[in-house]
Amino acid sequence: MKNLRCLFYLLLLGVPRLILAAEYFQITVIDSESKRGIPLVELETVNQILYVTDSNGIAAINEPGLMNQEVYFFIRSHGYEYPVDGFGFKGKKIKVTHGGKVTLEMKRVNIAERLYRVTGGGIYRDSLLTGAAVPTLQPVLNGRVLGSDSVVNAQYKNRMYWFWGDTNQPGYPLGNFSVPGAVSELPDQGGLPIQEGVNLNYFLDQNGFAKKTCDMPGPGPTWIDGLVTLRDHQGNERLFAKYVKIKDLLTVYERGLVEFNDELKEFEKRQVFDFDAPLYPVGHPVEYQMEGQDFILFGLAAPLIRVPATSGDLADLKQYETYSYIKPGTEAAKWIVDRDKEGQLRYEWRKQIPPLTSELEKRLIQQGQLKKDEQYFQLRDLETKKRVEIQNSSVAWNEYRGKWTMIGLQKFGTSVLGEIWYSEAASPLGPWKWGRKIVTHDQYSFYNPKQHPLFAREKGRLIYFEGTYTTLFSGNEVKTPRYDYNQIMYQLDLSDPRLASDLFEK
Structure with a gap:
């Protein structure tokens, strides 16, 4: 009887997948240095059939007319290189057979290593088709989410809370424009190791789609940022964020403060801010103690806004200050x-x-009030010594370095909003003098980077960050299937010689 039960489960779970895998040819593309699979590698045939590797670096091939023969694939990927042949082509001729496999290697140009896609549909699609193991519980569709813009997250009550911007769904072109959210377990409390993935548990509506967690009154989308956890006088944790209401694509017409309701799994309005106030929460917050007091620092290009770390002060814009010479x-x-x-x-x-x-x-320079060499924003490329203008950033303390680390998005780089830089300083206020490009894109955006200091490994030697991969603002009309408008996770090894600490101390 026991053997019959085993046979039944084998038929139920294993055999169909084995049969399915036998139909596909598996191409695995790995990082030549780490030997890890590379997500987002494009493999294109001579007749423009495009395959894109999943988060295991796997592409599943089963194309009628091209099986059981040699097929040439052009091979390309942002931040990676494949060798050029005598005719200048970057690719390889491969014998494609049912059930066959091949592994290809690419050289990483990026200093940061691309790990996996966090959101969207089909994250491990090709792995499932070829019978490969997958790390996440819902590898192809989670919360019916196909794509999500710009992440914010914070640790709250021993779990990680994640929230995103506008989000796509399978059933209609218009999706959730009022902040979907999810939770995940911490890596040391049952969650996946960050280098493997994130098991997101979405807050769902009655249809099984990621619900609206911040549906503030008024026309247009609701977005949040400045997500921060604070303790009240009784020691209870409370989760706050700044919200904005949007019209005409990018025009903000209202902003204020919201607080998360644990029972409803949604944010409630606490304060509407004076729209003309010059200082308010913005960007990714940083906790910092100065003058014997705990503060929360906010800012886009740099955390230059502070407010005492209490819920009352957070709601009172009169308590906000900025570090300035004006x-x-x-x-x-x-x-x-x-x-x-x-x-x-x-x-x-x-x-x-x-x-x-x-x-x-x-x-100020045009007015004659300031000299060029006096500017606060003086970040320069370590290699070319040219100025690097940062659009927004995520700053965190790093134990391994004994410094504050910045993951910053360049404005008007090789791609308009697609280049990510690393810098470090003795204070979260800077000065940020030198930077090294760690991620590059070819006419594609990768914006609003978010560093995850809670997930850092080996005392901060390995740090993790993600950003939004999208054609928005790039001028590129060709969207990468499944990947476009989604979050991609990267790992940065601070022991890399190209990131030697003394380079940033010039």
Whole structure:
């Protein structure tokens, strides 16, 4: 009887998958250095049939007319290289057979290593078709989510809470425009090791689609950022975020503060902010202690906004300050730069003025208020010494380095919003002097990077970050199947000689 039961389960679970795998030819593309499968490798035939490797680096081939013969595949991937042949082609001729396998290697140009896709449909599609093992519980469709914009996350009550922007679904072109969310277990409490993946447990609506967790009144999408966990006077954890209401694609017409309701699994409005206030939560927050007090730092290109780390102060924009050399009380058309007796810029925490930006500093230079070599934003490429303008960033303390690390998105790089840089400094306020490009894209966006310090391994030697892979703002009309408009996770090894600490201390 026991043998019959085993045979039954084998038939139920194993045999159909084995039969299916026998129909496909498996191409696995691996990183020549780490030997790990590379996601997002494009394999294209001479007649433009395109295959894209899944998060295991696997492409499943079963094309009538091309089986049991030699097929040439052009091979390309953002941040990776394949050798060029005598005619200048980058690819390989492969004998494609049912049930066959081949492994190809690519050289990584990126310093950071692409690990897997976090969101969307078909993350391990080709692995399932070829019978390969997969790490996640829902490898092809989770919460009926096909694509999600820009992630924010925070540890809250011993779990990781994740929230995204606009999200696509299978059943209709319009999806969730009011912040889908999910939770995952921490790696040391039953969750997957971060290098393997994330098991997301979505909050679902009555139809099984990722529900709206921040459906604020008013027309247009709701987006959130500045997600932060704070403790109240009783020691209870509370989860807050800034929300904005959007019209005309990118125009913000309302902003305020929301708090997560554990029972409803959604955010509730706590405060509508004065829309004309110059300082408010924005970007990925950083916890920092200064002057004997705990603060939360906010900012886009750099965390230059602070507020005391209490729920009351978080809701009161009058308590917000920015680290700046601009004198308060001056008009935007003619800012006055504050200097000491020696003529040096006087940086102080100041209220009621906007944070420094590269655009503001360019205006000050044009007005004759500031010299080019006095700018706060002085990040330069370690190799070329050219200025690198950062659009937004994610900053975190790193134990391995004993420094603050920045993962920053370049504005107007090789791709308009597709180049990611690493920098480090002794303080979260900088100065951020030198940077090294760690991820590159060919006419494709990879924006709003989020560093995950909680998941860092080996005391911070290995750090992890993700961003949104999309054609938006890239000028590229060709979207990568399954990958476009989704989150991709990267690993960065800080022991890489190209990231030697002394290089950033020049």
